Amino acid sequence: MSGDWRAEVRGRLADSVVTFDAPMARAVTLRVGGPAECLVELQSERDLEAVFEIIAERQLPFHVLGKGSNVLVRDEGLRGLVLRLGPAFRSVRRLENSATVEAGAGISNGAFVDQCRRWQLGGMEFLVAVPGSIGGAIAMNAGAHDGETAAFLRTVRVFFPRTGISDREAAEFQFAYRESPLRGNLGRMVLRGAFALQRLDEEEIRGRQQRILQWRKEHQPSDFPNCGSVFKNPPGDFAARLIDRAGLKGHTRGGAQISEKHANFIVNRGGATADEVLALVDFIQETVYSRTGVMLELEMQVFPLEYVSLG
Ligand SMILES: Cc1cc2nc3c(=O)[nH]c(=O)nc-3n(C[C@H](O)[C@H](O)[C@H](O)COP(=O)(O)OP(=O)(O)OC[C@H]3O[C@@H](n4cnc5c(N)ncnc54)[C@H](O)[C@@H]3O)c2cc1C
Incomplete structure (x- = not known):
């Protein structure tokens, strides 16, 4: 790692929240692990591109983190940067009165499923008890109760380190059981996803959510x-x-x-x-x-x- 990269990160990321020596045990649900040299909560695509320029120029190690609900950080902590999406990546909108919903990758699964229910759009209730982000759900192809994220995903906005940000068809990528080629460990970062849901009665969706939450309470x-x-x-x-x-x-x-x-x-x-x-x-x-x-x-x-x- 070369030069004073910390000053450059602090100086160039105008929109984002930068924390040095960030305790990672607070950022993951298991509550273990040492600190990260630098945690960046990204607040714009401009900052995302800037931070990856710094990473490439200075050969810095980095990790992509969602809500930390499937991550163990080792006790020695993490060198370089941890990148996480901030509130600017948590929007959710329904496309032209259709059954398609576009969600920022930083939104929690629970908030996403609840908003879809209010629009009377269902099918992805299986995510209600998966305490991660939509980005993590896409990256991990999260699933439960016979459903999985990739089955509903239509398009995805992703950052690729060499080519930058692009909107892609989900069908371009090979998803498998808890696997996708869009995971942060491949240097990729999911920014948004559009999902095709089903028109369902709000009460029916609420009932499904409650049954899933009850099952979790009893079994996990x-x-x-x-x-x-x-x-x-x-x-x-x-x-x-x-x-x-x-x-x-x-x-x-x-x-x-x-x-x-x-x-x-x-x-x-x-x-x-x-x-x-x-x-x-x-x-x-x-x-x-x-x-x-x-x-x-x-x-x-x-x-x-x-x-x-x-x-
Ligand atoms: C109580 C509990 C119950 C759970 N139940 C289930 C379940 O039923 N089914 C299930 O599948 N999982 C389950 N999980 C595991 C976990 O919630 C999921 O894997 C979830 O999708 C992880 O999302 P996250 O945002 O927390 O990602 P993290 O845990 O932060 O990261 C997981 C992986 O995804 C990558 N990643 C995260 N965000 C992005 C992004 N924006 N772009 C690219 N890569 C990214 C990370 O680099 C990392 O490799 C459970 C976890 C808990 C604590």
């Missing part, structure tokens, strides 16, 4: 910080079932615990470190593999990633 832990499912479900099975069958519920490493309520959740019972969470991850993978031959794959994103170089 809500009493301690967590980051949702730690592992992807292996083909034809459920990670939670395999972990439960291996007798691992309730095991702890320091303040981190395999949830008693849902075996695919690791909860922070207070003061957990990222190392303790990762020790449980290893323990689960090794135990499940030795008993079943299945190596569980992480769904949770561990930062720092292999740093992306734009040089």
Whole structure:
């Protein structure tokens, strides 16, 4: 990393909020992890382009963060920049009285689904209990209750490091189970998405939302910080079932615990470190593999990633 990049970031990003030595434990739902050298809450596309110019010129490492609901930040923290979308990217509008809704990638899934319900547009209620942003939902192809984000996505506005911002058809991209080629670890940043919903009665949508929230309350832990499912479900099975069958519920490493309520959740019972969470991850993978031959794959994103170089 060359020169005084901090001064340049501070000086060139006129619209955005820049914080140095930002505590990342506050920015992720699991509430663990060390600080980031610099957290930028972007407030304009102009600043987004400017910050990527600085990143490329000075070869800085960077990470893209949404609401941090599927991210573990390691205890040593993050070098370089963490980029997050600010309030300017949280607008939502219905296109010409149609069933298509365009949403800024920074809006929370809950706010998006609620607004769609008020327009009597439904189908994406499965996102009501996924506590991330629309950008994170597109990047992760978030899904639940037999629905997934990519099935509704029609167009997407994305920043690509080498070509800049463009509006693209969603069909151009290959989405899979909790996977997309638009994720921040590939140096890409989703700015907006347009979704085709269905015209439905508001009460019917509200009822679906309530049933989903009730199901979550009964089946998933809500009493301690967590980051949702730690592992992807292996083909034809459920990670939670395999972990439960291996007798691992309730095991702890320091303040981190395999949830008693849902075996695919690791909860922070207070003061957990990222190392303790990762020790449980290893323990689960090794135990499940030795008993079943299945190596569980992480769904949770561990930062720092292999740093992306734009040089
Ligand atoms: C209680 C709980 C329940 C959950 N239930 C579900 C569930 O049912 N189904 C499900 O799929 N997930 C679930 N999750 C996980 C998580 O909420 C989703 O993966 C969500 O889509 C992540 O969105 P986020 O904005 O928090 O992204 P983050 O967690 O901040 O980031 C996740 C990944 O997306 C990338 N990313 C984020 N925003 C952007 C962007 N704008 N452009 C490019 N890349 C981006 C990041 O770089 C990172 O790789 C749950 C989590 C919790 C805590």
